[in-house]
Amino acid sequence: MFFNVKTTEEVLELVQGFLPVGEESVLLDRAFGRVLSKEIVSPEDLPGFQRTSMDGYAIKAKDSFGATESLPALLEIVGEVGMGQVPAMTVAPGQAVKISTGGMVPRGADSVVMVEYCHRMDQTTLEISRAVSPQENVIQPDDDFKRGAVVLQKGRRLRSQDVGVLAGLGVTEVHVHRKPRVAILSTGDEVIPIQGKPKPGQVRDINTYTLRAFCEQQGAEPVTLGLCRDDFEQLRNMVVKSLETTDTVWISGGSSVGTRDLTLKVFESIENTELLVHGISISPGKPTIIARRGATAIFGLPGHTASAMVVAEVFLTPFLARLGGETAFSEKPQNKVLARLSRNIESASGRDDFIRVRLIRKDGEWVAEPIFGKSGLISTLVEADGLLRIDRNTEGLYQGQEVEVMRFKQA
Amino acid sequence: MFFNVKTTEEVLELVQGFLPVGEESVLLDRAFGRVLSKEIVSPEDLPGFQRTSMDGYAIKAKDSFGATESLPALLEIVGEVGMGQVPAMTVAPGQAVKISTGGMVPRGADSVVMVEYCHRMDQTTLEISRAVSPQENVIQPDDDFKRGAVVLQKGRRLRSQDVGVLAGLGVTEVHVHRKPRVAILSTGDEVIPIQGKPKPGQVRDINTYTLRAFCEQQGAEPVTLGLCRDDFEQLRNMVVKSLETTDTVWISGGSSVGTRDLTLKVFESIENTELLVHGISISPGKPTIIARRGATAIFGLPGHTASAMVVAEVFLTPFLARLGGETAFSEKPQNKVLARLSRNIESASGRDDFIRVRLIRKDGEWVAEPIFGKSGLISTLVEADGLLRIDRNTEGLYQGQEVEVMRFKQA
Numbered sequence: 001m002f003f004n005v006k007t008t009e010e011v012l013e014l015v016q017g018f019l020p021v022g023e024e025s026v027l028l029d030r031a032f033g034r035v036l037s038k039e040i041v042s043p044e045d046l047p048g049f050q051r052t053s054m055d056g057y058a059i060k061a062k063d064s065f066g067a068t069e070s071l072p073a074l075l076e077i078v079g080e081v082g083m084g085q086v087p088a089m090t091v092a093p094g095q096a097v098k099i100s101t102g103g104m105v106p107r108g109a110d111s112v113v114m115v116e117y118c119h120r121m122d123q124t125t126l127e128i129s130r131a132v133s134p135q136e137n138v139i140q141p142d143d144d145f146k147r148g149a150v151v152l153q154k155g156r157r158l159r160s161q162d163v164g165v166l167a168g169l170g171v172t173e174v175h176v177h178r179k180p181r182v183a184i185l186s187t188g189d190e191v192i193p194i195q196g197k198p199k200p201g202q203v204r205d206i207n208t209y210t211l212r213a214f215c216e217q218q219g220a221e222p223v224t225l226g227l228c229r230d231d232f233e234q235l236r237n238m239v240v241k242s243l244e245t246t247d248t249v250w251i252s253g254g255s256s257v258g259t260r261d262l263t264l265k266v267f268e269s270i271e272n273t274e275l276l277v278h279g280i281s282i283s284p285g286k287p288t289i290i291a292r293r294g295a296t297a298i299f300g301l302p303g304h305t306a307s308a309m310v311v312a313e314v315f316l317t318p319f320l321a322r323l324g325g326e327t328a329f330s331e332k333p334q335n336k337v338l339a340r341l342s343r344n345i346e347s348a349s350g351r352d353d354f355i356r357v358r359l360i361r362k363d364g365e366w367v368a369e370p371i372f373g374k375s376g377l378i379s380t381l382v383e384a385d386g387l388l389r390i391d392r393n394t395e396g397l398y399q400g401q402e403v404e405v406m407r408f409k410q411a
Numbered sequence: 412m413f414f415n416v417k418t419t420e421e422v423l424e425l426v427q428g429f430l431p432v433g434e435e436s437v438l439l440d441r442a443f444g445r446v447l448s449k450e451i452v453s454p455e456d457l458p459g460f461q462r463t464s465m466d467g468y469a470i471k472a473k474d475s476f477g478a479t480e481s482l483p484a485l486l487e488i489v490g491e492v493g494m495g496q497v498p499a500m501t502v503a504p505g506q507a508v509k510i511s512t513g514g515m516v517p518r519g520a521d522s523v524v525m526v527e528y529c530h531r532m533d534q535t536t537l538e539i540s541r542a543v544s545p546q547e548n549v550i551q552p553d554d555d556f557k558r559g560a561v562v563l564q565k566g567r568r569l570r571s572q573d574v575g576v577l578a579g580l581g582v583t584e585v586h587v588h589r590k591p592r593v594a595i596l597s598t599g600d601e602v603i604p605i606q607g608k609p610k611p612g613q614v615r616d617i618n619t620y621t622l623r624a625f626c627e628q629q630g631a632e633p634v635t636l637g638l639c640r641d642d643f644e645q646l647r648n649m650v651v652k653s654l655e656t657t658d659t660v661w662i663s664g665g666s667s668v669g670t671r672d673l674t675l676k677v678f679e680s681i682e683n684t685e686l687l688v689h690g691i692s693i694s695p696g697k698p699t700i701i702a703r704r705g706a707t708a709i710f711g712l713p714g715h716t717a718s719a720m721v722v723a724e725v726f727l728t729p730f731l732a733r734l735g736g737e738t739a740f741s742e743k744p745q746n747k748v749l750a751r752l753s754r755n756i757e758s759a760s761g762r763d764d765f766i767r768v769r770l771i772r773k774d775g776e777w778v779a780e781p782i783f784g785k786s787g788l789i790s791t792l793v794e795a796d797g798l799l800r801i802d803r804n805t806e807g808l809y810q811g812q813e814v815e816v817m818r819f820k821q822a
Contacts, residue, residue: 210575
């Protein structure tokens with residue numbers, strides 16, 4: 001039945017074979033969470049002037065040499081640096097100028113004594129109880145970034161502090177990858193819209209909602225097409241149309257053999273479409289189909305929501321990262337948690353098992369508690385915090401064993 | 412100078428003293444990432460009918476008792492269940508009905524034999540090579556959720572599969588907490604808008620952008636007010652106005668003593684405002700001020716972006732979770748990663764140090780590599796993957812020691 005069954009690793013490699021989507025330009029205040037499509041080079045030296053990192057007094061360092069609490073150095077206070085101002089004065093030997101964190105170090109001064117080590121005797125006399133070295137507490141004009149230096153690499157998903165750094169450099173607009181557009185389409189004669197009341201034998205369209213939210217979570221743009229009957233022409237038309245306007249097409253919904261066969265027939269009927277995967281040696285999630293048409297991947301996902309979620313978590317997460325141009329994704333797996341297993345789990349060999357687990361904090365450690373339940377139940381999904389992989393070459397895992405849990409991403 | 416210096420724990424407790432914001436109703440397709448303000452109770456039994464979780468044949472279990480590969484049971488095939496249909500037939504002793512995953516189990520049948528153990532001899536004769544127990548591969552009408560059962564607790568931030576489960580229950584609209592509205596306001600005479608070219612002594616407004624993105628990341632709604640000069644009246648007016656329209660006010664931007672003093676004066680000048688925190692015994696981030704006016708928290712954040720980021724990560728993350736009504740937040744810390752420290756770090760006692768670290772994967776473990784650099788540099792922020800806390804009762808940490816890193820949230 002499955003002629004092209006692939007292993008987890010084979011499918012992971014396959015999805016990396018697709019190319020990132022194109023780019024667009026966005027204003028910096030819309031850039032959070034987006035993926036850079038071009039590296040960012042510093043347009044200027046930053047901070048661009050000698051700046052102090054402490055509150056205190058700007059002096060010539062050698063005027064402080066030898067100063068101690070019992071034998072303080074005495075200096076003449078000749079002024080104060082205004083914030084945001086170029087100080088007018090020049091610091092001569094024996095002189096000190098009051099300065100606040102972030103202030104511009106005046107000409108003649110080469111260091112700043114922290115206010116904690118300064119004692120103002122009167123309007124013009126300063127006692128210093130500790131020596132400073134030249135450049136101490138002073139940031140040089142290019143200490144943060146040198147003009148032309150690479151600030152952020154292409155392929156980086158921007159975090160809040162990355163956006164902040166770009167603001168600091170005056171980068172008001174950035175080139176980012178478009179959000180991958182994902183066509184989501186449910187099929188299956190037993191599936192009805194969620195607004196309806198299912199008759200016996202019918203179920204509501206869960207997968208459209210799960211997959212839509214999953215796309216949002218991964219920074220992709222879901223395009224939900226709704227329901228399609230188990231009808232060859234209708235399904236084929238919807239898929240063909242989606243191929244023109246989106247970057248990938250995901251079909252899911254029905255759980256029956258009929259729906260699965262139909263999806264496969266539709267894939268095979270579309271010109272220039274190559275069937276890459278017909279079944280993955282995993283449980284749950286085996287009946288997954290992947291085809292390629294040109295640059296576009298088409299997925300036939302299992303109808304069971306729990307199975308579809310496993311396939312999404314394991315394969316569609318790195319697939320969307322790849323499509324979205326994220327390069328550092330695989331290096332820094334966001335969501336791997338080490339935990340101790342609460343009980344033995346048996347596993348059939350020849351396939352990778354993905355077990356839903358609850359994570360419980362106990363004595364400063366995580367404990368992974370497998371959630372069992374009939375396949376096809378959706379209640380187990382809300383209880384689970386993540387997935388545990390049991391490799392196909394393993395017959396099971398033992399109670400107390402340390403395991404790596406793929407934690408479900410929070411919103 | 413700091414009369415009301417608090418420890419990390421004291422401030423964490425304090426921010427939990429504020430109340431969650433009000434609620435609103437959103438459609439399910441807008442509910443991903445939102446926090447439930449009311450528990451969700453199942454409006455009906457789910458799936459609502461006897462459903463099979465496997466492809467196979469629906470039979471009376473006792474007709475399979477004793478069946479083995481060498482001595483299979485023989486049954487008469489009397490029909491097939493259509494997906495989404497109520498089967499018209501009743502299964503009598505000795506009979507079998509073909510059924511697909513998700514199909515409704517016909518009257519008279521109490522179990523489903525998986526297709527793998529069935530062999531169709533001809534149009535009407537089925538051979539079964541394995542016995543099933545009653546209810547095997549059958550989901551009962553209330554196996555997933557019983558009408559009236561609690562499906563999701565109040566205070567839960569909805570993940571993609573949670574949204575899916577609500578779809579399955581026909582919940583098309585949910586009550587969620589509003590997104591907390593955060594007024595963000597930068598001050599400091601040296602700070603200019605990011606579009607400008609700083610003159611010597613000036614810097615661009617980094618914090619507005621960092622904090623705006625931070626709010627988005629935490630599911631809050633930033634209201635950026637832009638820049639304010641170091642002017643008592645102007646700053647006071649902006650804060651007072653914001654107090655009317657937002658749920659919390661964050662002032663940041665300038666790093667000078669002058670700005671800090673001004674912020675404090677403004678806080679003290681507003682009627683019915685209680686100063687809760689004047690300094691936190693942490694580094695960086697000490698010069699943080701927190702006041703309370705009625706139900707609203709006002710924060711004076713350190714001007715240095717790196718310090719502001721530490722305060723945001725450590726205190727504003729749980730504060731926004733609290734404001735947003737998230738209750739499971741503290742139980743399931745999203746982003747704690749165990750890592751081995753790459754080198755010794757000394758630390759002053761009497762304060763908690765938060766060290767920026769890079770996380771590197773080595774031999775299946777995380778290694779935490781401290782990033783040092785002059786305070787006030789922003790370049791260290793883009794290099795860091797997270798923060799390492801050195802407790803104030805500790806003099807330092809050792810190379811090779813296992814440490815817990817607070818990982819910066821990705822977008």
